[in-house]
Amino acid sequence: MNRTTLSLIAAATALAAVTGFAAVSAPDSADTTATAKSPARLPVERSSLLCPAPSTSELAETAYTSFTPAGTDGAGTGGAAELAPSAAPLDDVAADDEKKDEQDDEKDGEQTGDTAEDDKAKEPAADAEVKPFLAVKEPGKPVSGTKNTSDAPALVGTATGRLAPGWTTQQTTTVTGGDGRGLFGTTCTPPDTDFWFPGASTDKARQDYVHLTNPDDTAAVADVALYGKEGTLKSDTGEGIPVPARSSVPVLLSTLTSEAQPDVTVHVSTRTGRVGAVVNAADEKLGGDWLAASADPAPSVVLPGIPSDATSVRLVVFAPGEDDAELKVRLAGKSGTIVPATAAETLNVKSGMTASLDLGDVTKGEAGSVLLGPAEGAGETPVVAALRVVRGKGTDQEVAFIPATGPVTERATAADNRAKGSTLSLAAPDGTGKVKVTASAGSGGGEQVVKTYTVKGGTTQAVTPPVPQGLKGSYALTVEPESGGPVHAARTLALTQDGVPMFTVQTMPDDRGMVSVPATKEDLSVLK
Numbered sequence: 001m002n003r004t005t006l007s008l009i010a011a012a013t014a015l016a017a018v019t020g021f022a023a024v025s026a027p028d029s030a031d032t033t034a035t036a037k038s039p040a041r042l043p044v045e046r047s048s049l050l051c052p053a054p055s056t057s058e059l060a061e062t063a064y065t066s067f068t069p070a071g072t073d074g075a076g077t078g079g080a081a082e083l084a085p086s087a088a089p090l091d092d093v094a095a096d097d098e099k100k101d102e103q104d105d106e107k108d109g110e111q112t113g114d115t116a117e118d119d120k121a122k123e124p125a126a127d128a129e130v131k132p133f134l135a136v137k138e139p140g141k142p143v144s145g146t147k148n149t150s151d152a153p154a155l156v157g158t159a160t161g162r163l164a165p166g167w168t169t170q171q172t173t174t175v176t177g178g179d180g181r182g183l184f185g186t187t188c189t190p191p192d193t194d195f196w197f198p199g200a201s202t203d204k205a206r207q208d209y210v211h212l213t214n215p216d217d218t219a220a221v222a223d224v225a226l227y228g229k230e231g232t233l234k235s236d237t238g239e240g241i242p243v244p245a246r247s248s249v250p251v252l253l254s255t256l257t258s259e260a261q262p263d264v265t266v267h268v269s270t271r272t273g274r275v276g277a278v279v280n281a282a283d284e285k286l287g288g289d290w291l292a293a294s295a296d297p298a299p300s301v302v303l304p305g306i307p308s309d310a311t312s313v314r315l316v317v318f319a320p321g322e323d324d325a326e327l328k329v330r331l332a333g334k335s336g337t338i339v340p341a342t343a344a345e346t347l348n349v350k351s352g353m354t355a356s357l358d359l360g361d362v363t364k365g366e367a368g369s370v371l372l373g374p375a376e377g378a379g380e381t382p383v384v385a386a387l388r389v390v391r392g393k394g395t396d397q398e399v400a401f402i403p404a405t406g407p408v409t410e411r412a413t414a415a416d417n418r419a420k421g422s423t424l425s426l427a428a429p430d431g432t433g434k435v436k437v438t439a440s441a442g443s444g445g446g447e448q449v450v451k452t453y454t455v456k457g458g459t460t461q462a463v464t465p466p467v468p469q470g471l472k473g474s475y476a477l478t479v480e481p482e483s484g485g486p487v488h489a490a491r492t493l494a495l496t497q498d499g500v501p502m503f504t505v506q507t508m509p510d511d512r513g514m515v516s517v518p519a520t521k522e523d524l525s526v527l528k
Contacts, residue, residue, distance in 0.1 A: 038519070039516035039517055039518045039519060040516070040517045040519065041514045041515070041516060041517075042514065042515060042517050043072045043073070043076075043162075043164070043165040043513060043514055043515075044164050044165050044512070044513055044514070044515055045160065045161065045164055046158065046159070046160050046164050047081075047158070047159040047160075047164040047165075047167045047190065047513075048156075048157065048158050048159075048190055048191055048215050049083065049155075049156075049157045049158075049159075049167065049168075049169050049188040049189065049190060049276075050154065050155070050156055050157075050188055050189055050190070050191060050213040050215055050248075050275075050276030051064070051083065051154060051155040051156075051157075051169060051171045051186075051188035051213075052154050052171070052186065052211035052213060052248060052250075052276075052278050052280065052290075053152060053153055053154045053211065053248055053250070054147065054152050054171060054173040054184065055150065055152070055173050055175055055180065055184065056150050056151075057150055057175045057178055057180055058150050059175050059176050059177050059178065059181075060148070060149075060150060060152070060173050060174070060175050061146070061148045061173065061174045061175075062146060062147045062148065062152055062171060062172065062173040062174075063144065063145075063146050063171075063172050063173075063416060063474070064083070064133075064134055064144060064145050064146070064147070064155075064169060064170070064171055064172075064416075065142050065143070065144045065169065065170045065172075065415040065416035065443060065474045065476065066081065066083060066134045066136050066142065066143050066144075066157075066167075066168070066169040066170075066415065067136065067141075067142040067143075067167075067168050067169070067413060067415045067440060067476040068081055068136050068139045068140075068159065068162075068163045068164075068165070068166055068167045068168070069139060069140065069165070069166040069411060069413055069438075069440075069476075069478045069511075069513075070139040070140030070440075071139070071140075072139070072162070072165040072166065072513060072514075076161050076162045077161070077162060078160075078161040078162065079159065079160045079161020079162045079163040079164060080135065080136075080158075080159065080160055080161070080163060081135065081136035081157070081158075081159035081160075081163035081164070081167050082132035082134065082135045082136075082157055082158065082159075083132060083133050083134045083135075083155040083156070083157035083169060083188075084130045084131065084132045084133055084155065084156060084157065085130055085133060085153040085154070085155060085156075086153050086154040086155065086156050086213065086246050086247050086248050087130065087156075087245065087246040087247060132157075133145055133155060134155075134157075134169070136159070136163055136167070138163075139162060139163060140440055140441065140448065141440070141441050141443075142415060142440055142441070142442070142443045142473075142474060142475060142476050143443055144416075144443040144444075144473055144474050153248070154211070154213050154247075154248030155169075155171075155188070156213065156215045156246055157169070157188075158215075164513075165511075165513030165514065166411055166413055166478075166511040166513035167511075167513075168187065168188075168413040168414070168415050168476065168511065169187070169188040169415060170185065170186075170187055170188070170414065170415035170416035170506070171185070171186050171187075171188055172184070172185045172416050172493065172504065173185075174495065174497070174502070175288075176497055176498070179207070179282060179283075179284050180207070180282040180287075180288050181287050181288075181500070182282070182287030182288045182289060182398055182399070182502055183287075183289065183398070183400075183493070183494075183495055183497075183502035183503055183504045184280070184288060184289050184290050184504065185289065185290060185416075185493055185504030185505075185506055186278055186290035186292060186504075186506070187292065187414070187415075187506050188276070189276040189277065189278055189292070189293070190276065191213075191214075191215050191216075191274040191275060191276050192274060192275075192276070192277075193269060193270045193274050193275075194267075194268070194269050194270075195266075195267070195268040195269075195277040195293040196265065196266070196267055196293060196294045196297070196318065196320065196384040197210070197265065197266035197267075197268070197277075197279050197291055197293055197294065197386070197403075198263075198265040198294055198316040198317060198318045198354065198384050198385055198386045198403075199263070199265075199281075199291055199316045199386035199387070199388055199401050199403070200226075200253060200264045200265070200266045200279050200281060200291060201253070201261065201262050201263060201264055201281065202226065202228075202233070202253050202254045202256075202257060202259065202260050202261050202264055203260050203261065203262045204254075204260055205283055205284045205285065206254075206262075206281060206282065206283055206284075207252070207254070207281075207282045208252070208253045208254070208279055208280065208281045208282070208291075209250040209251060209252050209253070209279065209280045210224060210250070210251050210253060210266055210268060210277060210278070210279050210280075211248060211249070211250045211251075211276075211277065211278055211279075211280060212241065212243045212248065212249045212250075212251065212268065212275045212276075212277055213243070213247070213248040213249075213275055213276040213277075214243040214244065214245060214246060214247055214248075214273060214274075214275050215246065215274070215275075215276065216245060216246070216273055216274065217245050217246065218245055218273060219242055219243065219244050219245055219272075219273065220242075220243040220270055220272055220273025220274060220275050221240055221241065221242055221243070221270065221271040221272045221273065222241045222243055222268060222269065222270045222271070222275055222277075223238060223239045223240065223241070223267075223268070223269050223270075223271065224238040224239075224241060224251055224253075224256060224266060224267070224268055225238060225266070225267040225269075226238065226253065226256060226257055226264050226265070226266060226267075227264065227265040227266075227267065227318060227352060227353065227354050228259060228261040228263070228264055228265075228353070228354055229261065229263065229353060229354055229355070229356075230353060231350075231352050231353050232352065233256075233257040233259050233261070233264070234257060234258075234259070235256040235257045237255065237256055238251075238256045238257075240271070243273070243275055250280070253266065253279075262356075263314075263316050263354050263356040264354060265316070265318035265354045265384070266279060267320070277293065278290055278291070278292055278293070279291040281399075281401065283399055285395075285397065286390060286397050286398065286399040287397070287398045287399055287500070287502070288399065289399060289400045289401055289504050289505075290401070290504070291386065291401040291403065292401070292403050292506070292507065293403060294384035294385060294386055294403040294404045295384070295403065295404045295405050295406045295509065296384075296406075297320050297321070297382030297383060297384050298382050298383070298404075299325075299373065299374055299380035299381060299382055299383070300371075300372060300373035300374070300380075300429075301371075301372045301373075301383065301384075301385050301404035302369060302370075302371055302372075302404065302405065302406075302407075302427055302429050302488040303315075303369060303370040303371075303372070303385060303386070303387050303402050303403070303404050303405070303507075304369040304402070304405065304425050304426070304427040304460065304488045304489060304490040304507065305367075305369065305402050305425040305490025305491070305492055305505045305507065306362070306363050306367060306368045306369065306370070306387065306389055306402065306425075307363070307367060307389065307391060307423070307462075307492055307494075307503065307505075308363055308365055308366050308367040308462065309363075309365070309391055309501075310361060310362070310363050310389050310390065310391055311361050311390050311391060311392065311393060311397070312358075312360060312361065312388075312389070312390040313358075313359040313360065313361070313362050313363070313370075313387055313388070313389050313390075314356060314357070314358050314359065314387065314388040314389075315329065315347075315356060315357045315358075315359055315370060315385065315386075315387055316354060316355070316356045316385065316386050316387075316388065317347065317349050317354070317355050317356070317357075317372070317383050317384070317385045318349065318353070318354050318355070318383065318384050318385070319349045319350065319351050319352070319353070319381055319382070319383050320352070320382065320383075320384065321351060321381060321382055322351055323351055323379060323381045324348065324349060324350050324351050324381065325348070325349040325374075325378070325379075325381035325382075325383050326346050326347075326348055326349075326374065326375040326378035326379075326381075327346060327347045327348075327349060327372050327373065327374065327375060327378075327383065328346055328347075328372070328373055328374070328375045328376070329343035329346075329347055329357065329359075329370065329371075329372060330343075330370070330371040330372075330373075331359075331362055331363075331368045331369070331370060331371070332368055332369045332370075332371055332427055332428075332429060332458055332459055332460045333363070333366045333367070333368040333459065333460055334366045334367070334368075334459060334460065334461070334462075335366075335459065336458050336459060337371065337458040337459070340359055340362050342357070342358060342359050342360055342362065343357060343359065346375040346378070347372075349381075349383060367423070367425055367460055367462035368460050369425065369427035369429075369460045369488065369490075370385075370387060371427075371429050372385055372404075384403075384404060385403070385404045386401055386402060386403040386404065387401065387402040387403075388400075388401055389401070389402060389505070391501045391503060392500060392501045396499050396500045396501065397500075398500055398501050398502050398503060400492075400503055400504050400505045401505070402490065402505050402507060403507060404507075405488055405489075405490070405507035405508065405509045406488070406509050406510060407481075407486035407487060407488050407510070408435070408479050408480070408481055408486075408487055408488070408489055408508060408509075408510050409481070409486075409510045410480065410481070410510055410511075410513070410514055411478060411479070411480050411510065411511050411513060412478070412479050412489055412508035412509060412510055412511055413476050413477065413478045413479075413508070413511055414476065414477050414489075414491035414506050414508050415474070415476040416474050416476075416493065417439070417465065417474060417475050417476065417477055417491070417493070418474060418493070419467055419471055421493055421494045421495055422464070422465055422477070422491060422492070422493055422494075423462055423463070423464060423465075423491070423492040423494070424437065424462070424463050424464075424465040424477060424479075424489065424490075424491055425460055425461070425462045425489065425490045425491075425492065426453055426455045426460065426461045426462075426463070426479075426487050426488075426489055427455070427459070427460045427461075427487065427488045427489075428455040428456065428457050428458070428459060428484075428485055428486070428487050428488075429457075429458065429485075429486070429488070430457055430458075430485045430486060431457040431484055431485030432454065432455065432456050432457045432484045432485060433454075433455050433457075433481060433483070433484035433485045433486060433487040434452060434453070434454045434455075434481070434482045434483045434484050435452065435453055435455070435479050435480060435481050435482060435487050435489075436450060436451075436452050436479070436480045436481075436482050437450070437451050437452070437453060437465060437466065437477060437478070437479055437480075438450050438477070438478040438480070439451075439465060439466040439467060439468050439475055439476075439477055440468065440475045440476040440477075440478065441468055441475065442468050442470075442471040442472045442473040442474065442475045443472070443473030443474050443475070444472030444473030445470060445471075445472035445473070446468035446469055446470040446471040446472055446473075446475065447468055447469045447470060448468055449466040449467065449468055449469060450466070451465075451466045452482065454484075455487055457485060465477050465491075477491060479508060488507075488508075489507070489508035490505055490506065490507045490508060491505070491506050491508060492504070492505045493505075493506075
């Protein structure tokens, strides 16, 4: 979703410092040509990230990798980038009040998170400042940490100065057994006021929680609305959910409605404040993963990164506006774009309703991306979309989710890559595009490696990404466009555990590390 990270107040302050008062005005007609300039592209000065509480399983092992890309022009020399435990304990809003009271009594006087250096250390939260869990020291060098406890808290963080542009953190949790087993990966999210999650579920076989995390020092109030195949699902408890300051609250979707539906779209919006939001989806048979928010509603969307060995792909689409959407479904593979046999006819999505389409083993051994756009003669109705992707067969199946994502306009990063198991998917829905991929140094050592890729229009190129020379620890992949048409990117991290092909897919939207600042002209006439 949108990352609003640069305050324009800084620009106004700089002008005021020169004249005591500054005003932005249009230039006189006589000097319009001489003074007209394109908006300056400047690096953001502040970024915020929120990581949800990873898991309540005793078998959970969570790895974090935090990273800021190097080479941002004009980013300055100072700054910090730190993630710390949220200030309040995790509470399930659907839990019994008495149970929560008991938990609160037990946790009184305990710090809600541990430092990376000592997972067992506990300090009274009221008597000591919460220490950072992860702190990036300089651009281009990732840092990592682990949490192997069932009570690991949500993390709240801020980056400033030269460490703010493109700051990214990956949270990857391995759960080796139980209903929630799987590889749960998510890119920690910036706070916002509006999120769409097609692909969630209230089915009895699913346990889906939407995690709401508040980074600010004042409480936020959020609404959670659910939409099924017939429209809005009735709910008496989804409105006005309080999220205390610097705290995280999980909401079990099936407690918000009595209707059990396999495909649901979740809409999170805030009445006051802002939150980070992400859905934790766990299936009784298919394992689970995090479902990130879809890109903002648009008439045409791209869902990159379907693995070549996917055994089942399900498309879920929602039209949030007043108009119905008539969509053409295409698959961009290694050699070109086709219309899958399972999507020979157009997909009709009614306004305010969730539609789904089973694509089966659509990739047929070749990695691909789903392209959605208006059918011939149809209007350009904005939609949000996501894929549920399954690998494996029988009892050895694993699920992951791929939300729609925008193109990499300037730069995008995926952290927590290992020496083996990473796949980078690059999709060029229109014309041919060329991108530069940088593999950073490792969190424990190594030297960065750079490689370029050319992706033909209408295709998806799935590559084993470059690995840093002398890699120790985990590393980050940064994608930057060089020429040609738009390219959409996703990173797949795969890990086989006891025969189960565990995997997680993170799309790579632009990191919004740069922002346009309009050119201004000093106008002293306002002082007269």
